[in-house]
Amino acid sequence: MEQQSIKMVINRCAVVCAVMFMILAGIAGCGSGEEKTVEKKDTDLIPGNWVYYKNRTYVLIVIDMKGTWKSSVRIADVTSKIVDSRGMASGIWNLDAGQLILTVGESDIEDVWKKDSTIFYKVLELNEHLMVLEGESGRKEEWKKATPQPGKGAIDPVNPIVAMAPYAVNLDKHSSNVQDRYLCLSMHLQLLELMPDQPVPQLHPRARDAAIMYLSSLTYDDVSDFDRIKVQAEKVKDILNPYMEGLIKEVVIDHVVVALSAAKVEEFIIEHTAKPAQKETPADGKEGEAGKDQTGKEANKETPGAA
Structure with a gap:
């Protein structure tokens, strides 16, 4: 009888220990999940409406989640008012090992986007507001994210x-x-x-x-x-x-x-x-x-x- 009682106590202890282990494991799992910070991947940050400015020229590019992009160019005078808006270009994009790859399919602004060319950019910095790219020549470009006007595409002429x-x-x-x-x-x-x-x-x-x-x-x-x-x-x-x-x-x-x-x-x-x-x-x-x-x-x- 004493041996049976001892076995029963041991079995109960084993069950209690197993349950406690499962509870502790669950708590640990929940804790680690709460502490984990979910950050956006680079592929999620790339899509958007971006603007690059140099020498009174604005290059606008819209990159979408589907892997395509469109771009236009606007030129300003010394007062930053529009004096010319010219050209459109489009193509596909890919992000691979920290490189943004833009392939130009169609373009009538070949001084900016040469038709049938592929352009490789090294991504130096990327967040929700800024994208710093380094071209193959080593030139750095700072692209700022722009907010599109309601009901308007970011690369379309915007007449408020x-x-x-x-x-x-x-x-x-x-x-x-x-x-x-x-x-x-x-x-x-x-x-x-x-x-x-x-x-x-x-x-x-x-x-x-x-x-x-x-x-x-x-x-x-x-x-x-x-x-x-x-x-x-x-x-x-x-x-x-x-x-x-x-x-x-x-x-x-x-x-x-x-x-x-x-x-x-x-x-x-x-x-x-x-x-x-x-x-x-x-x-x-x-x-x-x-x-x-x-x-x-x-x-x-x-x-x-x-x-």
Whole structure:
């Protein structure tokens, strides 16, 4: 009996020891897993939108996870504004033993990417923001990661849009017998192509005042049809450009209405103002406030055209 009791105690001890070992092993495994830092591999860091700058020339390259890349070149003047955008190139890429290998398939910028060539770069430094490469000649290149604009490819021409609050002004009239009319405009500015990371200039408050002064000087005949409205849009562009560093490419008229009452003006402003908090007071003649000189007549509106 004593021997059986001793065996039972030994068996129980063995079971307890085994269980304890498994528990300790599990804890050790969990601990090591928590302490382990998961780092991105170089193959995960390479894909992205990269920019290399030298001598007022920006080389942009988009490297994707699928093993392909595309590139374009932009040239800036001394003020860092775009003066030229030229060429496209594309090909495949591979990362092997610390070397970035770019094979050029198509290219119309052969002074940068020669067609059917293979370029070998030694990767000296690589992180989420910077890629330092050394070419076969020993020249080092620092590529910085760029953030693509929403809805735009990083190598495509980027023409930012500057939204504007709606305008409403009293049209000028030759005599007091002419009926009051209000010109209501919803428009936005399309800018010239900007350099990577070049900030979009803010519309100066005086720019709006200058536009109101000009629009208030127009008569109904100046905006009575589509072609005349296009002419006025070009003139508004010339007026606003000095306030926007000369970067306005086009003034785009989204909606235009000639209203016969202040009530219709208010409807237009409400309809075309993105947020009520940003609502601006429409203009009255040369002063910039709508609603004065209200005739009280039943409102009508004529839509001469929209661009």
